[in-house]
Amino acid sequence: GQGGQGGQGGGGGQVRVTLVQGLAGEEFYETMACGAKAKAKELGVALDVQGPQKFDPTLQTPIVNSVVASKPDAMLIAPTDVKAMIAPLTQAKQQGIKIILVDTVVEDPGIGLSRISTDNVKGGAAAAKALAEQIGDKGKALVISTDPGVSTVDARIKGFEDEIKASHPGISYLGVQYSHNDVGEASKIVNAALAKDPDLAGVFATNLNSATGAGSALQQAGKLGQVKMVGFDAGPAQVKQLKDGVVQALIAQLPGDIGAKGVEQAVAAVKGQQVTPSIPTDATIVTAQNVDQPEVQKILYKAGC
Amino acid sequence: MKGVRLGDLQVVWIGLVLVALLAAFSILAPTTFPTSFNLLNLVSDAAILLLLATGMTYVIITAGIDLSVGGVLVFSAVAAAEVMDATGSLALGTLAALVTGLAWGVLNGVLIALGRIPALIVTLGTLGMSLGGALLLTGGVDLRAPTDLNLGLGLARWLGVPLIAWICAAITAALALVLAWTRFGRHTYAIGSNAEAARRGGVAVRRHLIKVYGLAGLLAGLAGHLSLAKYGITGVSAHSTDNLQAIAAVVIGGTSLFGGVGTVAGTVIGVFIPVVLQNGFQILGVRPFWQQVVVGAVLVAAVYVDQWRRRARDQ
Amino acid sequence: MKGVRLGDLQVVWIGLVLVALLAAFSILAPTTFPTSFNLLNLVSDAAILLLLATGMTYVIITAGIDLSVGGVLVFSAVAAAEVMDATGSLALGTLAALVTGLAWGVLNGVLIALGRIPALIVTLGTLGMSLGGALLLTGGVDLRAPTDLNLGLGLARWLGVPLIAWICAAITAALALVLAWTRFGRHTYAIGSNAEAARRGGVAVRRHLIKVYGLAGLLAGLAGHLSLAKYGITGVSAHSTDNLQAIAAVVIGGTSLFGGVGTVAGTVIGVFIPVVLQNGFQILGVRPFWQQVVVGAVLVAAVYVDQWRRRARDQ
Amino acid sequence: MAVPLIAARGIMKSYGHVEALRGADFTLRPGEVVALIGDNGAGKSTLAKILSGVERPDAGTVEVDGEPVAFGSAEEARGAGIETVYQDLALCADLSPAANFFLGRELLRPGLLGLLGVLDNAAMRRATREACERLGVRLASQTVPVSALSGGQRQGVAVARAVTWARRAVFMDEPTAALGVVQTQRVLDLIRGVRDSGVSVVLISHNMQDVMAVSDRVEVLRLGRRVARFETARVSMEELVGAMTGALEARDSEGTE
Amino acid sequence: MAVPLIAARGIMKSYGHVEALRGADFTLRPGEVVALIGDNGAGKSTLAKILSGVERPDAGTVEVDGEPVAFGSAEEARGAGIETVYQDLALCADLSPAANFFLGRELLRPGLLGLLGVLDNAAMRRATREACERLGVRLASQTVPVSALSGGQRQGVAVARAVTWARRAVFMDEPTAALGVVQTQRVLDLIRGVRDSGVSVVLISHNMQDVMAVSDRVEVLRLGRRVARFETARVSMEELVGAMTGALEARDSEGTE
C-alpha cells in the first residue's frame, strides 16, 4: 500500500520497507521474502516485495526507481550487477531511503548501510573441497554459473578456483560456462559437456537455477554416479536431485535469515539506531546423509510461505 | 517475386543444409558427435521445442504470431503439478495441463479473431498473464513433479529412445499430415494467404483462427506436462526464450512471417539446425562466446544457401 | 478491411489511453505517482528504449524486423568503453559506438536486401554475433564506463531533465518529422506497402533498406553509448529483452507488422504505456506476479480500446 | 409482377467521409440478366459487396424473395444460393487454382479418410481444369499458385468458381475485364446458359457491347444512387452512356414499383 | 526504314517449367501506336515486363535505338524514357494517390527544406488531381490511401502516372480494363495525343474495337511467340481474332525485317 505518509525517519507512523529481489519467483529470493515478511510482521513493519522477471540490471533499475518514487523508509535490495545498480541506488540514497544490501552487493562501498550475505568465497572453496572428495581428487571439473558481474556467484567461482589451484592439482579445471540464470540453458550446456568430455568427473553449479538445470541434464543422461555434482543453494528441485542421487552435495544458504536480518537492520537504520555494516550468514553442506535431519530440513528453501 | 512455391520440394534444400552440418560435425568430432548418446541427447533436447514450433507453424501460416507459448507451458506445468499433488492422479494432472493450455490458446484466439487485436499484443499480454498466473499459483517458486511422473514418463524409453521424444515426434508427424492433406490445413493456408478472400469464400475465418491458437495452446500445455516430467520441475523462470526459439525454427524452415506458405517438415529441420549447431560447437570445444558468434553466422549462412537455391530453382 | 488510414489521427486514441492511465494512477497514488521525481524517472527509464523503438518503427514500416538491437547496443557500448579506455577520449568513444552500431545495421541491411534472407533470421544471427562478439572483446565481464562519462553525461541535467532524455527526445522528434515529411520517409512507407511497386516506381529498394537498417543500427549504437553513460557498465548480460520491448512499443503505437503504415508518435506512446503501467503498479505496491498479470491484461485492453475506436471511426 | 429475387431499397454506405452509396435501389428478378452500370466510383462494387454479404449497409433494406434479410457474412449469402465474382477477384495468391476453386467447399476423400477431413486433391484439380476449359482458359500447370497465373487466367478461375456454385444468383463484377476475346465470348455465352438454367445474373461491366448483347435489363448507378432503369431491348447505347454520365435526366422506363 | 525505337528478338522466359515466352520478337518504331494482342496467357505481360526492365529474359536480345541494352531494373528503363502501366497496376495500397503518382520522383519544397528532402505534398496533390481529371477520373478525397479507391480510380492513377512521365515510349498493359466508357474514351484520345507528341505507345488490350480505333500496327502473340503483324488500316477484326486463336496461319503483313 500507498497508505503511509512516506515520512522520514522513525517518526510516529509505521515503518515502510520494500524488498527488491534479484529475481522474482526464484526459491532463494522467495524464501528470503518469507523470512523478511515474518520478521516484518513481528516488528510491525509494512513490507512490500518487488522483483524483476529476469536477473537483469536494466529490468531492475526501473523497479528501483519506482520504489524510490513510492518513498519507503528503507529498501532491502539484491542488486543484479555490481556496477550498473550503483546509479539508481545512489539516487535512492539521495532521496533519504535507507539501503540494506541482501545477498549481492555493488562495488561502491558507500552504498548499503548494512550488507548481509553468505561468505561466498568460502562457500565456493567448500564446494571445491566437497567435489574433490567425491571425485577422488582427479578428473575434469566444470563450473556452471549465471552471468559475469554478479558479486555472489563471481565470489563463489573465485573461491572454487583458488581452492582447486591451491590444493587439488590432480583435477583438470575446464573453466566456467554461463547459463544466463536459465534452467534450460544450464541443462543444454551440461548435455554438450557430457558429449564432449565423456570422462567428465565433476560439475559445480554456482546457484539455484544453474544447479537445477545441470542436475536435470545429468539425470536425463543417465550418468548417475559417474559424474558427481555439487550445487549452491537448496531449492526443492535440488533437494530432490540430491535424494535421487544425481547431486552429491548442496551448499545451502540461509535466505530466510538474510531477509529477516535485513528487516531488522532496516528498522534500526530508520529509527536511527546502531546498524551492523557487514553480517555474514552461514552456509551448510547438505548431503544425502544429513538431509533428513531436522536441523537441516529447517534450512531447506521453502516452496512458499 | 513470388515464384513457384507449392509442393514440398522447398524443404529439400534446408534439409540438405542440416545434413551438411551433421556431416561436418561428424567429421570434425568423429568419436564424440555422431554417437548414439549424443544424438539421443539432441533429439531429447529438441523434442519439447518441436511441439511448440509445430503449433507456431500453424499460427504463423495464418500470418499470426504467438509469443505466449513459454508462459502457457509453465502455467500448464504448474496446473498439472498442483492437480497431481491434490488428487494423486497422474491422469488428472495430464488432463489439467492439456485443458489449461487449450484454454489459454482459445483466449488468445478469441481476442485476436473477435477482438481484432494484433496477435503480437494479445500474446505478449497473455505471456505476462500466464507466467504471472503460474507464479501466483505456486507462490513464486518451482513446484516438483511427483516422483512417478519424473522417474516414469520422464525417464521411460522405447527402443532406446526417450518416450517423450516418441510422443513429440508422433504428434508432429500427425500435425504435418493434417496441415498438408486436410481441409483444416487448407483453410489455415487460405487465411494466411488472403484472409478476406477466405472469408468471402465461406471459410469461417474467426472460428478457424480460434482453433489454430487453441491448437498452439494445447501443444504448449502438453509441452508443459512433458517438460514437468522431463525436468521434474515446473520451470517457472526457465522458458522466457521459448517463443523466439520456436518462431526462429519456423522461419528457418521456410515459413513466411507474412503467412500463406510453410510446412511442418521445414519447421522440424528449423528446430534441429540451431540445436545441432549449439551442440556441435560445444562438442568441438569452441569457447562459449565464440559459440554465440559462430551459431549466429552459420544460421544466416544456412538460410542464405536455402534461399539462394530456392531462388535459382524458381527462376 | 483497410479503411482510411492516412493522416495522424490514428495516434489520438491510443494517446487518450495513455492519458487515462496517467490520470488513473495519479488518482490512486496522488502523493507518489504524479511527482516530478517519478515522472522524470519514467522519462529517463524510457529514453533509451525510445531510440531503439524509433529505429524499429522505420524497420517495421518497411515490413522488416530487427531482433539484433539489444546485441548491437551492447557491442557498441563495449566498443565505446574500450576506445575510451585506450585513448582517454570521450569523443572518440562516442564515435566508436556510433560507427560500430552503424556497421552492424548496415550488415543487417546488406544481408536482408542483397542476400534476401528473412530479416528475422538475419537479425537473430547478428544478435548472437554482436552479443558474442561483445563478450569476446571483454572476456565475458562487464566493462566500466570512464568516470567522466558516467558522472558527466550520465547524470547531467538541463532544466531539471536528464540530458540523456533530451538527446533521445530530440532525435526521436527529428526522425518523426523525417518519416512524415521527407522523401526518405515516403520511400520507407512505399517499400513496406508494396516493395515490388516501389521497385517498379524507381525507388532504390535495396539501397533504401540498407539505409533503414543502418539507421536502426546507428540508433542502437547511440543507445549503447547512452546506456554506458547511464548505467556505467556495458551491460553484457542485460538487454536480452530490448528487441521485444521495442517491437511491442511499435505495435502498440499502431504500426502494422505487415508494413506500410505507422508513425513515430504512435511509437512514443507505445513506449510509455508499458513503462507507465509497470511503474504505476509498482508504486501502488502490487506484488510482482500480479503485476505481470495486470500489465498483460491492461496492455491488451488498451490496444483493444484503440482498435475499437479506430474501427468505429472508419466505418 | 413476380416477387423480385433481390430487392434493395435506400442503401447507404459511407467510408469515413466518402459516401459510396447514397440511397441506392436495386432489383433482380428470378431468371433475368441485369446489367448494373455506372461511371468509375459510382458505387457498383460497393453495392455488389453489400448484396453478397461482404459489407454491411449503413442504412436501407434488402429483401430476398420478399423477405427482409441482413446478410452478416458472405457465407450467409452463399447459403441463400448467391455467388459473386469480385472485382478484386478475392483469390488466395499462395494457393493453387483448384484450392481456390473449392475454397470453403473442399472435396474430401471417400470413406474414413474423408471423415478425417483428408482432401481429394486429384478430384478437385480435375473439376477445376474442366470448369476453366469450358471458359477457354488453359492453365499451364495445376500446381503453381494463383500468384503465378496471368491476369486473364486468374479471372477465369474466379468466374468459373462463381458460376459453378451459384443456385439462385451470380454477381459478376467486371468478369471479363482481363479476358481475351474468345474467353469473353464464352463468358457471355455462359451467362446466357446460366440464366436459362434459372439462375439470375447481375453483370457489372463497362463494356456496352457486352451489356447490350447479354442483358435483359439495365440499371444505372450514378454517384451512389440508381438514376435509371431500362429494358435492354428498348434502349440505345447512347442512352445508356447518357444516363451514366448524367447527360440524360434520371429516367425509369419501368415506372415506380 | 527508320531505326526501331525498341527491337526485341528471340526473347525466352520460363518460370519453373512454364514457358511464358518461347522466342518472341517485337518491334516498336518512334511515334507509332502498336497494339500487342494475344490470348490469355500468351505472354503479353511477361514481354512488357521484360521490355520495361522489371524481369530479365532467359535468352534473346533487346535493342533501343539500335543499341543492345540489358535493362537491369525498371529504373534503367525509365531512365531511357520508357514508362509502363502494369496489368497489376503496381501501386502502393497504403499510400495516397499523389504519393503513388510521384513515387520515385517526389517533388520537394523549394529552398532549404527541399535540400533536406522535405516533400511538397500540396503541389503533388494538385498535379495528381489535374492529371486524373484529364482522364475523367474523379478522386473523392486526396488523402485516402489507394486501397480505398474503386477499381477504375486506381487504374486512372496508374495510367495518368505513366503518361505524365514518358518521354520515349509507354507500355500500357490493359489500361482501360477497369475504366468506364467515358474514361476509356479519354484514354484512347490520350494515346493519340501522346503519339502526336512523338512518344510511342504499346497498347496491350483484349478490346478489338479499341485496338482498331487507336493503333497504327498490331503485333500478335500466341503461346509465347509472335505469330503475326499487321498494319491496322489493312486488317479486319476477324483476322485479328483468327491470328490470336491460331485459326489463321502465322502471317506477317510486313515481310521479314
Ligand SMILES: Nc1ncnc2c1ncn2[C@@H]1O[C@H](COP(=O)(O)OP(=O)(O)OP(=O)(O)O)[C@@H](O)[C@H]1O
Ligand atoms: N474501403 C473503402 N474505403 C474508403 N472509400 C471507399 C472504400 N471502398 C470504396 N470506396 C469509395 O467508394 C466509392 C465507390 O466505390 P466502388 O468501388 O463501389 O465504385 P465502382 O462503381 O465499383 O467503380 P469502378 O467502376 O471504378 O469499379 C469510390 O469513390 C471509392 O473511393
Ligand SMILES: Nc1ncnc2c1ncn2[C@@H]1O[C@H](COP(=O)(O)OP(=O)(O)OP(=O)(O)O)[C@@H](O)[C@H]1O
Ligand atoms: N511469376 C510467374 N511464375 C510462374 N508462371 C508465370 C509467372 N508469370 C507468368 N507466368 C505464366 O506465364 C504465362 C504467360 O503469362 P502472361 O502474364 O505474360 O500472359 P498474358 O499474355 O499477359 O495473359 P493475360 O491476357 O491473361 O494477361 C502464363 O501461363 C502464366 O501462368
Ligand SMILES: O[C@@H]1[C@H](O)[C@H](O)OC[C@H]1O
Ligand atoms: O545467492 C543467490 C542465489 O544463489 C541465487 O540462486 O542466485 C543469485 C545468488 O546471488
Ligand SMILES: [Mg+2]
Ligand atoms: Mg468496381
Ligand SMILES: [Mg+2]
Ligand atoms: Mg497480362
